[in-house]
Amino acid sequence: MPLYKNKSxxxxxxLLCILFAVLLAVRIGFFKKDIPxxxxxxxxxxxxxxxxxxxxxxxxxxxxxxxxxxxKEAAGYKMQEYVFMRINTMGMIQDVxxxxxxxxxxxxxxxxxxFEISSGKFVFRANGEVNGKILSIYxxxxxxxxxxxxxxxxxxxxxxxxxxxxxxxxxxxGDVFTLDIFDPATMGQVPxxxxxxxxxxxxxxxxxxxxxxxxxxxxxxxQYLWVGNNGExxxxxxxxxxxxEKTTKEDALNGLSxxxxxxxxxxxSVQSNVVIDDPGKLSFMKVKIEGIEASSLxxxxxxQAFKNGILIITKESLLDLPGNPYTKQTEKFWLYFLKxxxxxxxxxxxxxxxxxxxxxxxxxxxxxxxxxxxWINANIEKRxxxxxxxxxxxxxxxxxxxxxxxVLMAALSRAAGxxxxxxxxxxxLNGRFYYHAWNLLYxxxxxxxxxxxxxxxxxxxxxxxxxxxxxxQLDLMGVIGKVKLKVIEYK
Numbered sequence: 001m002p003l004y005k006n007k008s009x010x011x012x013x014x015l016l017c018i019l020f021a022v023l024l025a026v027r028i029g030f031f032k033k034d035i036p037x038x039x040x041x042x043x044x045x046x047x048x049x050x051x052x053x054x055x056x057x058x059x060x061x062x063x064x065x066x067x068x069x070x071x072k073e074a075a076g077y078k079m080q081e082y083v084f085m086r087i088n089t090m091g092m093i094q095d096v097x098x099x100x101x102x103x104x105x106x107x108x109x110x111x112x113x114x115f116e117i118s119s120g121k122f123v124f125r126a127n128g129e130v131n132g133k134i135l136s137i138y139x140x141x142x143x144x145x146x147x148x149x150x151x152x153x154x155x156x157x158x159x160x161x162x163x164x165x166x167x168x169x170x171x172x173x174g175d176v177f178t179l180d181i182f183d184p185a186t187m188g189q190v191p192x193x194x195x196x197x198x199x200x201x202x203x204x205x206x207x208x209x210x211x212x213x214x215x216x217x218x219x220x221x222x223q224y225l226w227v228g229n230n231g232e233x234x235x236x237x238x239x240x241x242x243x244x245e246k247t248t249k250e251d252a253l254n255g256l257s258x259x260x261x262x263x264x265x266x267x268x269s270v271q272s273n274v275v276i277d278d279p280g281k282l283s284f285m286k287v288k289i290e291g292i293e294a295s296s297l298x299x300x301x302x303x304q305a306f307k308n309g310i311l312i313i314t315k316e317s318l319l320d321l322p323g324n325p326y327t328k329q330t331e332k333f334w335l336y337f338l339k340x341x342x343x344x345x346x347x348x349x350x351x352x353x354x355x356x357x358x359x360x361x362x363x364x365x366x367x368x369x370x371x372x373x374x375w376i377n378a379n380i381e382k383r384x385x386x387x388x389x390x391x392x393x394x395x396x397x398x399x400x401x402x403x404x405x406x407v408l409m410a411a412l413s414r415a416a417g418x419x420x421x422x423x424x425x426x427x428x429l430n431g432r433f434y435y436h437a438w439n440l441l442y443x444x445x446x447x448x449x450x451x452x453x454x455x456x457x458x459x460x461x462x463x464x465x466x467x468x469x470x471x472x473q474l475d476l477m478g479v480i481g482k483v484k485l486k487v488i489e490y491k
Contacts, residue, residue: 047077047108047168048230053252056085059241063087063261064096065252066244068160068233076111077104081160088260089384094119096386102158108165109155110135110182119386122393126342130156135182135189139342148342156182156189163214167231171196173212193217202226204234204246211235221478239481240268268480270426270433274487279428279459283315286489287463291482298423298467302446303460310488313460321366321444337419337442343390343407344422346414350395355415365418365443369456372412376405376451402437402452409439409451418442421467424476426485428461433485435476438462460490 049071056064064085071078083098096119103112112129128137135150157165159181171177175196182189197213211226211234226235236244241262276282289299289311305312340347358375359368381399389403391411400408406422413420419442426433427450438450438458450458465479 053249054244055247057243058261061259076106086260088263089265092384093260094386110158124388154180156180163227163233164231173198270485279461282460284491285313285460287311288486290484297465315460316447316457334419338414344411345391346411351411351415368416373451405451406437423464423467425465426463
């Protein structure tokens with residue numbers, strides 16, 4: 001496969017990781033300190049059972065549909081959501097399905113959930129339950145169950161139930177409050193700022209109706225909802241031209257009208273003002289950045305220096321790396337970036353076996369990283385995947401885009417004793433900057449590496465906006481469609 005085609009697949013992962021949040025109104029977010037206090041909604045009225053069908057649009061193009069069912073049960077309510085989307089990434093069309101079942105308490109807070117996302121042979125499943133101040137989440141890899149406990153300081157709401165909670169609580173126009181939301185697609189609990197607007201007249205299903213407009217702020221962007229008198233969502237609108245509209249079952253399921261989305265990787269990318277012939281040879285790049293709030297992102301640090309809107313990226317040196325990077329003072333730090341997670345399963349036997357066959361315990365960290373990257377490039381096919389990336393699925397399916405390469409590199413590195421993070425942002429390719437994911441490894445110093453490009457260190461056209469675990473990529477939601485770049489200097 002030509003190098004260009006291999007590299008073109010890089011943009012799918014980082015963008016699609018956040019696409020689920022955009023399309024499904026995943027209400028999670030980054031907020032300033034001056035937001036209102038957390039609210040706990042006491043329902044003033046019950047919710048009626050309903051069965052709602054919606055079509056998913058990108059501009060005027062129908063790319064999928066959703067069905068949400070709210071029903072009563074002995075302990076409260078059950079909420080079921082099914083979503084189907086046809087996604088175009090770099091010309092490759094893929095069908096994606098998401099299934100969520102949430103069991104809610106009478107006050108509409110989350111009690112338990114089941115979640116599944118599938119695309120082709122890639123399937124991710126998780127379930128969980130709330131017990132007091134602990135949310136226990138269960139996933140499976142290689143047939144083994146993995147459990148993680150997340151402390152919850154406030155009772156969490158299910159992402160899809162925000163409008164219902166506001167309706168049941170008697171929210172009025174002008175009300176502003178914050179709710180803690182758990183989203184199964186990111187396995188995280190974070191706040192959402194809710195603003196209740198005035199009533200507006202909208203058209204759904206060809207008919208006029210009156211709805212209350214709600215604004216949900218998260219990750220530097222805003223999701224717009226139009227809610228009916230019974231708490232039912234009639235319309236949603238997000239970024240990249242995405243929207244959902246209530247319709248009939250027949251219209252939602254009409255496959256003849258279903259099209260793939262526009263090429264999401266292309267429309268989300270940023271045009272470059274210069275042509276860079278060989279990014280791999282660069283040691284320095286200076287870029288002017290506008291249109292985004294840098295304080296909410298991970299722009300500053302490591303090889304990136306940012307001041308007064310000017311970003312300078314300097315390529316790391318591999319010379320004179322410390323032979324023993326660990327000290328007693330930094331032990332806790334290393335343990336944090338060496339531990340396994342739901343997506344970076346560094347303690348799995350398959351991961352440990354690959355490291356044992358690929359590396360020597362006496363190898364310096366740099367040599368281990370080089371051997372691991374060589375194994376990834378020899379064994380993992382480079383192609384777009386629409387799923388929640390995890391290391392074990394990548395090994396088993398032997399394929400993936402930048403996200404799969406990044407989580408696998410992180411898992412293998414951690415298993416080899418190398419602290420590892422996942423970074424995401426933009427990277428230059430053929431006249432544009434595309435969304436991408438890569439790694440930061442501690443090799444005696446932090447060094448940026450790109451397993452999909454096969455680069456140690458990665459070239460300086462990698463512009464980092466977020467760093468951490470896969471869920472941190474949602475920080476990019478406040479960047480897409482807003483960021484403006486101007487390359488000032490490079491050498």
